[in-house]
Amino acid sequence: MTATAAEPTTDDQQGYSARHLSVLEGLEAVRKRPGMYIGSTDSRGLAHCLWEIVDNCVDEALAGHCTHISVIMRADGSFEVGDNGRGIPVDIEPKTGLPGVELVMTRLHAGGKFGGVSYTASGGLHGVGASVVNALSARLDVEVDRDGSTHAISFKRGLPGEFADDGRPNARFKKKSGLRAIRKVARRTTGTRVRFWPDMQIFLQGATIERDLVMDRMRQTAFLIPGLTIDVRDERDDEVVEETFHFEGGISEFCSYLAKDAPIIDVLRLQGRGHFTETVPVLDEQGHLIPTDVERDLEVDVALRWGTGYDTITKSFVNVIATPKGGTHVRGLDRALIRVINEQLRATKLLKNGDEDVIKDDILEGLTAVVTVRLPEPQFEGQTKEILGTSAATRIVSRVVGDELKAIFENPSRGQKQQLRTVLEKIVSAAKTRIAARTQRDNQRRKNALENSALPAKLVDCRTTDDRSELFIVEGDSALGTAKLARNSEFQALLPIRGKILNVQKASVADMLKNTECAAIIQVVGAGSGRTFDIDAARYGRLILMSDADVDGSHIRCLLLTLINRYMRPLLEAGRVFAAVPPLHRIELIKPKRGQDKYIYTYSDAELRKKLVELERKGQRWKEPIQRYKGLGEMDADQLAETTMDPRYRMLRRIRVEDAEEAAKVFALLMGSEVAPRRQFIIAGASELDVERIDT
CATH class of the missing domain: 3.40.50.670 (Rossmann fold)
Structure with missing residues (x-):
């Protein structure tokens, strides 16, 4: 019998066996498929590596242990991130026998954010951030200030060891496990510094991180964590650029910063919290994953501000991590706004019986919104964390925003009542414009402008x-x-x-x-x-x-x-x-000279006086009284054409x-x-x- 394409021959079956299967161990999988962890190997993926290190510092700030973060873009292409947090643990982890620093830098899914003890809300959730950056770096140095000493360890493409000298990723390297204490510090001094050189065997030639991108991200983080100071330093150009970010106003100040138009209402701050139950696998004492029902708290903090413009700006965050593509928390905000705004429009009679409800686009016109939620172990769609997937966030955000916004409408503060009324009128106007435009598109489509009978x-x-x-x-x-x-x-x-x-x-x-x-x-x-x-x-x-x-x-x-x-x-x-x-006046000359116009037009009283003096000096007489035009209708067609409409003679402003x-x-x-x-x-x-x- 002849074998078909769907039926492998005996030779094919014998040629494909278990020895052809590959098993990628540890960080080798990251280097083989980097896009799975950082999205891409271009500038965007490189920036994601920097954010992974920065986010670890931000998590320390969220936990209340860090007040200062520094980000340095070095001239040699490396990036350094430091904080004054508690410092990565340097003691030995009993199960692996590795120092804590080496463990989190070399093992996927190792970190302090799984059990919910060290961090109640954080951005790093999968335990792969620092280890992925390590795997994709030609060199990575870590210094930890803790327990009265500065502990140091270096890595080359994910492998721990020591470099023969400092500051060069291609220096002679010796594989070696373990930390080394390099100097003494005060026992109260704590913090972590990570410096990494991206591996250009992984990243595309020309991949870089723009300064403005870093500045915007750090400014945004400083807004989201009031009181946190972030220093950014760029040494890559001839002129070193430094900037410090520190804000006390939180997302209310952030909302005002983002808005580019004139406000029609002061920033509304809506805050609250909710609870939900989530079934998650939890490690027991034997290291087994047991499905367990866990009670979660979700904190909601939203800032809203309507302006006179038409553009919409929405920024959403989960534990200070930006979610540029939104997710369940933004969906909850949209639902609450649509419900409450329509209720208020009906209550204030701005929408009559039979009028259509306003829709999301009407409400978002001119709105600047900052949506933040904080919760332990949020579910993101992918390691890049661009979309929140925790389903309970929709319900909780919708309830908190709805209750808080309704309370503001029903009990406005002094001077706020008129502002809220203006917001509602703006939304209704947007809805009517949309309906009018839709009607115009549907009913007045014209084949061309000249043939349109509706003109x-x-x-x-x-x-x-x-x-x-x-x-x-x-x-x-x-x-x-x-x-x-x-x-x-x-x-x-x-x-x-x-x-x-x-x-x-x-x-x-x-x-x-x-x-x-x-x-x-x-x-x-x-x-x-x-x-x-x-x-x-x-x-x-x-x-x-x-x-x-x-x-x-x-x-x-x-x-x-x-x-x-x-x-x-x-x-x-x-x-x-x-x-x-x-013209304002017309002077009719008596017996004008050859080549002289019979009529002279002037456009102001001052010009008239000047012209009369000039004519009198030349001995030229004119007919009295001088005509003063009270309107365009007093001119005949020739006069109007000559003075106002004919491009050869007219004057336009x-x-x-x-x-x-x-x-x-x-x-x-x-x-x-x-x-x-x-x-x-x-x-x-x-x-x-x-x-x-x-x-x-």
Whole structure:
């Protein structure tokens, strides 16, 4: 019978036997499959090695035994981490006969964080962190201050021994087990220092750890453990860089640091704890693993802060270890926020019967959150600890956050009630914007901008769609009639507005969308609004505001700029918004000289006086009275084209935002809902007013 691929032949069976099986002992497995332990062998994996050593120091700080950590990036490519904690045990472990330092550095799954006696909450859980770094290092030196002496031991690719000299990973090495005491120290002096040289046989060429990455991580850790001091020193460049991190405010201060927008509420701190039962294997006195029900405590500490922006920042941590991909604790926060916020919106009537519940995205708009939980032996998904997997965390975090947040809403502190109301209004506005956008996408998809029948009927469109196209926003129907005749219909479009539009600095997004004039402008521009604004989709190359040269015209222009700044800011940033400059006076010359225009236009009273003096000096007479334009509607089409619309003769003022933050403050001051600061601004500037210029 002929053998098939699915049926191995006798020769195949005889050629594959137990002698072909490989058994990787100890740290050899780590060197063979490093990605299983550190994720990768590039810069990311190298950074993970540093974090493993740092996290051991952080665990000492969490346990209350360490107040200072130092991280040094040496010029020779090594990294040194030290702390003033209790120091790794140096006595002999009875089962292996090895000193404690050698045991934790050379044996996988050996450490002080399994039984829950030495550490009630820690980041190192699997007992592989330090030993993995040791296995992947060309050289690793450990010094422990303990029991009145400094004890030292060195390793080469995981093997203990002694190097012939200090400071070089390729120095002559002699295998040797055991510690050596190198000097005396005060008995009260304790701590650990670990210095390792990454093995470039393992890591990719060019793998490095960026300074900013280390600085950010250490700053973050200092925020999470109030009172802890962390020194970072980078000696790799010609100029040594040092920085010290120390914070007392905890995650409340961290939350404020992370937020980049203006706050609409003070940081909310939500704290509590819960209990759960977990079945885990526990070592008995004989060294056997026995499934045992263990009572666990889980501490919850959350900081929340809503701001005026749209971005969401969420940082989550378990025992000070960052979980960038979230997990069960973040899921619990989301559930609590959705439940409590919807309850409060219904209670305050901001959501009526029949309104949809707000969703997670609405609540997270402008939210900065720091979520921390502490518990013994959390379950992570993988050694890289990016996702928390402890299922009980969802229930406990949800309950703690829900109860604490509900209590704040029901019993706000002094001055907090209005802030909470503002938060709820912001969330409702976000929900209405989302619903409006969804409705617009579903019901108003247009094949192209020019064929869209949903465009406002009062829009007088142009024929071209290239960059030279211009949209004039015109004040009033009377000016529209003249502008129709004065425009170049090839590239100039007109959109009339009636009087003063809504002040969107005071109004909500929902109110803005309901306003006919505001909605028409956003719809005609055709690029969306707010954070969904896409300047590449704008239908016109320029947006020109054309209003009367009087106080009302200035106010209308200011209201239009408020709308553009808040909902279409990229147009301002790109320099595509202009203000037309219509003339204020017209001088009609009597018997103008050859080559001289019959009409002269001036744009201010000062310019008029200067021009009259000049004409009088030249002996040129003019017709009295001099015409003063009260509005664009008083001009005929030729005059409007010549002075305001024809690109060959007109004057435009480009409106730019040089400082976005300062511009936002000015808009908030002049157009916002706070009356007192605006009143103070007006009173302070009253002395600069020229009474003679008031037109009464």
